[in-house]
Amino acid sequence: MKDSVIRILHTSDWHLGKRLHEFDRSIEYRKFKENLLRTIESEQPHLLLLAGDVFDTINPSLEAEKFLGTTLNEIRRRHPGLHIVITCGNHDSARKIDSVSAYMECCDRLMIVGELPVVYYEENPSVCDVDYEKLIYPVRTDDGKLQALVVAMPFLSTTRVLNLGVNRSHDGSETDYESGVRNIYQGCLDFIRNSEEYKGADVPIIAMGHFFVKSSTLSGSEEDKATDMIGGEQGIGVSVFDGYDYVALGHIHLRQNIGGSRRVRYSGSPLPINFGECEYRNGVDIVDVLPAGSSDDGGRYDIEVVSRVYERAVDFIRIPARRGMAGEEEVLQTLNNMQISAGEKSINELPFCSIFAEYNQENSGFDCIRSYREILDKKIGELSGKAFRLCDFKLIRKEGDGGTVFRQQDVQSLDDISSPIVLASRMYEEVHKGKEMPEELVKLLSEIIEEAENGKDDCSGKSA
Structure with a gap:
């Protein structure tokens, strides 16, 4: 001393x-x-x-x-x-x-x-x-x-x-x-x-x-x-x-x-x-x-x-590592390189992950943002809980000359990916150029989903 x-x-x-x-x-x-x-x-x-x-x-x-x-x-x-x-x-x-x-x-x-x-x-x-x-x-x-x-x-x-x-x-x-x-x-x-x-x-x-x-x-x-x-x-x-x-x-x-x-x-x-x-x-x-x-x-x-x-007990993975949004090549390559834990780590030891992806149709390998999103949803679903813990996932479309205008497309968690309402809302926005799904349509769709789920429960109960 x-x-x-x-x-x-x-x-x-x-x-x-x-x-x-x-x-x-x-x-x-x-x-x-x-x-x-x-x-x-x-x-x-x-x-x-x-x-x-x-x-x-x-x-x-x-x-x-x-x-x-x-x-x-x-x-x-x-x-x-x-x-x-x-x-x-x-x-x-x-x-x-x-x-x-x-x-x-x-x-x-x-x-x-x-x-x-x-x-x-x-x-x-x-x-x-x-x-x-x-x-x-x-x-x-x-x-x-x-x-x-x-x-x-x-x-x-x-x-x-x-x-x-x-x-x-x-x-x-x-x-x-x-x-x-x-x-x-x-x-x-x-x-x-x-x-x-x-x-x-x-x-x-x-x-x-x-x-x-x-x-x-x-x-x-x-x-x-x-x-x-x-x-x-x-x-x-x-x-x-x-x-x-x-x-x-x-x-x-x-x-x-x-x-x-x-x-x-x-x-x-x-x-x-x-x-x-x-x-x-x-x-x-x-x-x-x-x-x-x-x-x-x-x-x-x-x-x-x-x-x-101090060395960290849990890593932080941000895609991109810098601030801002990541292009398709960077996002897909990073996700493809991620290793699924072979059981040596518990869920609470997995890295936290935050993904900010950008879709630029002029330089894209996908014909539309929906196709790109489906691939990302699939890859993230395979990796989440096995290679990382997903904290944020945001996909935006780059529009206009110079890329100065952005429209947020999606999602903050995997709950959104599995929600029929969210998926339907996305499709509606695609077709209607960014307009939100009307409230009465959301309500009608919710009622249909609820009726279908109740029917599924009834059938499972009868078979038991």
Whole structure:
């Protein structure tokens, strides 16, 4: 281990309980747990920071909650001296995160913050302010020496931030979200500087946060979040964190430094959450806070980061591998080259597959898109569940000069392929140049199918 002041394992965005198109991902999470335990064993960090989005939903499954509890318990049994700090993300229920400690066999050297702690004014119970003391976690050595201070900041919603007393000016007007967040972070620093316990302590001050920082790089599935301001909140500037020696961020799944400095950083997600992230180098970060010496940005400490990239338990196959649509030759050749598992893999170990195919009549080996689709349906039917798990299948027709106009033809799952209604709708669109089948015709066809199926059941019953 380097002669660091403190070594941090920075991670975030576990999204426990996440399913991909309803496919189970427990094998991937078990592999991540093995990798995480191996990293802790080899790197021997002093501090583990989990910066939000612990779960994928505000109401996670019991299995997801148990997975978190057993993982933390195993870490504590193997490494009782490791400090662990966990904060809430926008996908999490703050109350659920606060209750995680109920799963822990021992809560020593552990801090969990779901709700932003507040204190109400006696003279005005409707106004509250941040309870800064409950956000500060002191990292101490075995002999009690203060090693670092962590500001364990949970996800900050706009409503919560703008309703705090600290964010109201003397005339009672409210400030904007970014200024409010800055007030909270700087308020934590002021509390530390003025606290009798920490006053004058020359140790690294580390902040956690779960935000969209304006200068961050978005990629893949996160591109749309730039306009939505991830999590429904506004973006913040990197200057919000002025005065902190390291900021461990969560929210963006692509690991990166912010503002050209290693001091403010997203660790990224430890495994791809969807196909938009399949090119990411997922894992965790090991952060060494070193004594100042060659700092190039004037910080009190030098920061050195090493990323630990984890091998995936399940592969992601996208046709085409790049973004966009794949032509006939690429789609058919890729499908023909796929190997059916000979029983050595369970269904939950098969790769996830996403297919985006394009039909261009001018360069096609098929006389119409329907003929091409029938071949694709057959090949996908032969391979799905044996060579891969199909997540997306979309076939579009390329029309017009330059290929600028597209019409979506089909399908999102194999359920569509086996549906008579869907197949009939496709044929109707072909004949009527893209027009949808009228509702009354769909209803009539549904009644005919239902009558036929009921007749089939009656016949089978009689023969029995």
